[in-house]
Amino acid sequence: MTIFSEIKYDHRVILELFQSVEMTSHRSRKRELRKLGKMIEAHSRSEEDVLYRNLIQHRDARTLVLENYEEHHRVDLLLKDLEEISIEDDLWPLRLEDLRLALVAHIQEEERTLFKRAKKNLHNERTLTEMGHQFRALVNERLDHEVPSIHSHSERPDSITTGADAEETRNLASTGK
Numbered sequence: 001m002t003i004f005s006e007i008k009y010d011h012r013v014i015l016e017l018f019q020s021v022e023m024t025s026h027r028s029r030k031r032e033l034r035k036l037g038k039m040i041e042a043h044s045r046s047e048e049d050v051l052y053r054n055l056i057q058h059r060d061a062r063t064l065v066l067e068n069y070e071e072h073h074r075v076d077l078l079l080k081d082l083e084e085i086s087i088e089d090d091l092w093p094l095r096l097e098d099l100r101l102a103l104v105a106h107i108q109e110e111e112r113t114l115f116k117r118a119k120k121n122l123h124n125e126r127t128l129t130e131m132g133h134q135f136r137a138l139v140n141e142r143l144d145h146e147v148p149s150i151h152s153h154s155e156r157p158d159s160i161t162t163g164a165d166a167e168e169t170r171n172l173a174s175t176g177k
């Protein structure tokens with residue numbers, strides 16, 4: 001899978017995890033939030049390592065990439081705010097809604113605008129697939145099996161369902177290819 005498909009897959013997982021924070025029982029909410037936070041952290045940092053760092057070297061993409069770094073930063077701050085307050089706090093639902101809006105806006109921006117610019121600059125299919133492998137390996141490494149719901153996801157792409165593929169992505173990541 002290309003880096004774009006891998007990232008899109010994670011976006012769906014993130015939105016699903018967000019929904020579980022909203023839907024779960026009162027007492028499980030913080031636990032679900034930590035799961036979401038862990039997933040977002042693994043996803044954003046890996047995206048920055050593999051895609052942003054590469055794309056920012058292309059002059060016509062630089063401003064756009066910087067804006068996307070800022071959006072990640074904003075999501076990180078919103079997550080931190082939410083983690084710090086009690087779910088009993090009247091601010092909790094408002095902050096949760098802020099996070100939802102920021103996530104949806106960022107995901108749309110990335111999939112519509114950033115991917116388009118990336119496709120223009122990184123058009124080699126093999127490069128895009130190798131970046132996809134690197135990205136997936138980094139996300140898995142960072143998650144360290146701490147977000148079980150994505151490992152049992154029914155639509156999980158093949159690249160992370162089979163042991164052989166996981167092994168392959170680990171090798172790619174360790175050799176830096």
Ligand SMILES: [Fe+2]
Nearest residue numbers: 044047106110
């Ligand atoms: Fe992102």
